[in-house]
Amino acid sequence: MSVGKNMVRMRFSAGLLSELKKKHWRGWTVLINERNEIRPLQAEPEGASMLELRNIQYDVEENREILKDINLKIEERFVAVTGPNGGGKSTLAKIIAGIVKPTAGRILLDGEDITESSITERAKKGISYAFQQPVRFKGLTVKDLLTMAAGKNTSVQEACGILSEVGLCARDYVNREVNASLSGGELKRIEIAMIIARGTRFSIFDEPEAGIDLWSFNSLINVFEKMYREMGGSILIISHQERILNIADRIILIADGKVQKSGKKEEILPELLATTGGSACDMLLSKNEGGR
Numbered sequence: 355m356s357v358g359k360n361m362v363r364m365r366f367s368a369g370l371l372s373e374l375k376k377k378h379w380r381g382w383t384v385l386i387n388e389r390n391e392i393r394p395l396q397a398e399p400e401g402a403s404m405l406e407l408r409n410i411q412y413d414v415e416e417n418r419e420i421l422k423d424i425n426l427k428i429e430e431r432f433v434a435v436t437g438p439n440g441g442g443k444s445t446l447a448k449i450i451a452g453i454v455k456p457t458a459g460r461i462l463l464d465g466e467d468i469t470e471s472s473i474t475e476r477a478k479k480g481i482s483y484a485f486q487q488p489v490r491f492k493g494l495t496v497k498d499l500l501t502m503a504a505g506k507n508t509s510v511q512e513a514c515g516i517l518s519e520v521g522l523c524a525r526d527y528v529n530r531e532v533n534a535s536l537s538g539g540e541l542k543r544i545e546i547a548m549i550i551a552r553g554t555r556f557s558i559f560d561e562p563e564a565g566i567d568l569w570s571f572n573s574l575i576n577v578f579e580k581m582y583r584e585m586g587g588s589i590l591i592i593s594h595q596e597r598i599l600n601i602a603d604r605i606i607l608i609a610d611g612k613v614q615k616s617g618k619k620e621e622i623l624p625e626l627l628a629t630t631g632g633s634a635c636d637m638l639l640s641k642n643e644g645g646r
Contacts, residue, residue, distance in 0.1 A: 404429040405450065405556060405588070410459035412445055412611075420445050422611040424459070428590065432582050434602035434619075435592045436626070441609040443592045447558050450590070451483035452476040463556065480555030480587070484545045484562065491532045496544055499532060503548035520547045520577050539570025546577055555587040563595050571595075599623055 410424035421442045435443050448454040450461065452473035461469045468476055473483075491499065500516055501508040508516075514524030520543040530536075532544065542562055549557050562578075563571050575597050581589060582601060591598055599605055605622040607615035615622060 404462075404464050406460075406462040407446075407450075408460040408462070410446070410449060410461070411457045412442075412449065412454065413457045419611055421449070421456070424611075424613060426606065426613060426616070428588065428604075430603035431588055432602050433588070433590045433604045433606065434599045435590065435606045435608060436594055436599060437608040437614070442611045443608050444560050446608065447483065447560050447590070447592055450556075451481055451558055453483065477552075477554075482549045482552055482554040482557045484542075484549065484557070484559045490534060490536070490541070494532050495529050496527050496532060496547075497529060499544065499548055500551045503551040505552070508551065516547050516551050519550055519580065520544075521573050522547070537566075537570070539566040539573065542566060542570070542574060543577065546574075546581075550581070550585070553587075557581075557587065557589050559589070559591045559593075561592050561594075563593060563598070575601075596623075596627065599626065 405426075405428040407424050407426045407428075410421055411419070412421040413419050424446065435446070437443055445454060449456050452468075452471060452475070456469070459469070460467055463476075463479060463481070466479075468479065471479070496517070497508065497510065497513045500513045504512075510528060513528050517524040517527055522540070522543055527540075527544070532541075536544070546559075546562075562574055566574070578589070578591070578598065578601060591602070593599065599619065600623065602619050604617065605615075605619055605626070606613060607622065607626075615625075
């Protein structure tokens with residue numbers, strides 16, 4: 355066997371070559387040419403997790419329905435949930451994460467029923483939730499949070515690498531205390547860094563654009579685009595922003611506690627953007643009501 359910069363050369367029997375063409379080799383995706391040369395490629399990220407919501411209902415006092423018989427299968431890598439304020443989007447995200455328990459219905463992750471699982475149990479299974487307003491932890495440094503998220507001791511070098519992923523200068527942040535001196539945009543990126551450190555299967559972001567300036571929002575878009583390209587698992591983002599919707603594989607419109615529209619970005623986004631007066635969500639809702 356000889357190893358070059360981008361090439362591993364070996365001699366194989368025809369039978370073994372046949373097996374290698376069908377399977378990964380020692381965790382690598384490989385290409386084999388006619389000279390029996392194997393070129394390792396970067397390992398493929400894990401595919402999307404499949405989340406299924408069956409007949410999800412959520413009521414509050416006085417029998418007021420917040421969510422009404424939600425049925426969804428989410429198996430794409432990047433899903434955006436949008437809709438008017440008060441429509442039930444954030445409640446649905448909290449139900450998936452285990453922060454809120456549904457009044458009725460079941461939740462399945464890759465076929466496993468997690469309806470009764472606590473937020474901690476769901477986190478262990480690979481579900482992460484990023485709040486609209488990230489929490490500040492007095493007395494803890496950014497490196498402390500990344501270590502907690504990873505579930506193991508994280509070296510300064512590892513922490514710096516993760517912070518660089520979200521566009522933060524590691525030297526300025528790795529030992530910085532997570533307190534009121536951090537801006538909303540900085541906190542959002544640190545929270546995303548924690549999710550990257552954890553390596554979750556299903557990451558939920560609730561209106562990440564809330565409370566941050568335009569520069570920070572542009573930086574967040576870059577982070578999400580990079581997560582989409584390089585991370586395995588699935589990402590679900592609740593947002594009203596066109597630039598976030600434009601990254602998604604699928605868009606789900608929720609209003610009045612119901613799924614009003616769900617489909618590929620190429621099908622849904624043009625309708626959302628075609629409105630000339632009022633909100634895009636109002637336009638889609640009026641179309642749906644007109645067809646009933």
